[in-house]
Amino acid sequence: MTRTVRTRSAATTVFTDVAIVVVFVVAVLATALVLDARQAVRSDAESLTRSTSATIALAPGVASALQADPAQATARLEPMTEAMRKSTAVDFITIMTPDGIRVTHPDPTQIGKHYIGTIPATPHPLTQEVTGTLGPSVRTIAPIRVDGALVGWVSVGVTVRSITSSLLPRLPFAIAVALALLLAGLVFAFVARRTTRRLAGDLPPGGIRDAVASYESTRTLGEALRAQTHEHGNRMHTAVALIELGRADEAVEILTETARQSQELVDLVNARGTGDPAIGALLLGKAAQAREQGIEWTAQIAPETPPSGLPAVDAVAVLGNLIDNALDAAAAGGAPRWVRVELAPHDAGLVLLVSDSGDGVPAEMRERMFEHGFSTKPAGTEGRGVGLALARSVVSGAGGRIEFEPGPPTTFRVTLPGSKR
Missing domain, CATH: 3.30.450.20 (PAS domain)
Structure with a gap:
């Protein structure tokens, strides 16, 4: 049984x-x-x-x-x-x-x-x-x-x-104060329990992190795919217009270039044996997102790079948040604006580097950047304040570590034990 x-x-x-x-x-x-x-x-x-x-x-x-x-x-x-x-x-x-x-x-x-x-x-x-x-x-x-x-x-x-x-005779006062504080504390604990249950239901603590990771993964992958779809849509409209104008050669050239760029990233992911389709889709979409913002994009995956060992949702949440931060920093900085993503073997695992040309993180904020709720972005939909905290939680849970290198260039280094498949 x-x-x-x-x-x-x-x-x-x-x-x-x-x-x-x-x-x-x-x-x-x-x-x-x-x-x-x-x-x-x-x-x-x-x-x-x-x-x-x-x-x-x-x-x-x-x-x-x-x-x-x-x-x-x-x-x-x-x-x-x-x-x-x-x-x-x-x-x-x-x-x-x-x-x-x-x-x-x-x-x-x-x-x-x-x-x-x-x-x-x-x-x-x-x-x-x-x-x-x-x-x-x-x-x-x-x-x-x-x-x-x-x-x-x-x-x-x-x-x-x-x-x-x-x-x-003085003990009753001390006992009364202690009991009053104990009662107040237990009431607070009960209120905290009800509030947590209202927000998270009966999810276990790990389930909450998984839910946040799923949300962040969906968000960043959605943004990437939206940018990719938007870029492809623009190119298709341009190709159709060129065909209608009788300029078929130029239309074919645009479509060929689009296919070549996409295929390069697909080959880059699959040819190295990583077998992470979600990572491939993310890199494809983020490349389009970078071009949409006028940011030079470079993605390199070294030969023999092992799988990340993370579930697809967690892998996308970690890499997606780091790339989003890098794109935001590069967009806010001066020219030239660029973002570089690298995956390479490291000991028995792999190392992931995300670098950008932004102005960096102010020294007074570096100690707090991995705190949950901390963000240099404004409050609201863009001021999430959970990305780096979530990334550190996922990476630490997998037995890895995440480090910040102020540069220049600004770089986040993620080291994971990897997974043999």
């Missing part, structure tokens, strides 16, 4: 890609908001410990109490520090002697023991994170002075656990 492999449509691909990007951006933003909130809570804790320690260090009676007996100092200072601790958002207030022996502490068993943390070598405030008897905490130690002399230290701290608890 044959299984049918179902390819995702371009609309579904757009929705999936946009949704993934939205989820990623929202996740990054939510993380940034949480980290910012955490940093803000920590900064608030540091500011609180600094201001509280400075206040206690300057409080009346603290310095004089430290100059008394340690037991008396504890009796006088412990009630004050506990009252202040309970009235503020700090977790501990420790007052100690100059050498770091605790006089006060929330845990009475720790009084008389040495302070855990850094005591500055010179009397100045210091804020740091230290793991002490109450666990990790952000704390500030500040000197207590009497007439400039150090008589003790005060350390005020907030535990990391308390900082984390303070962070929780």
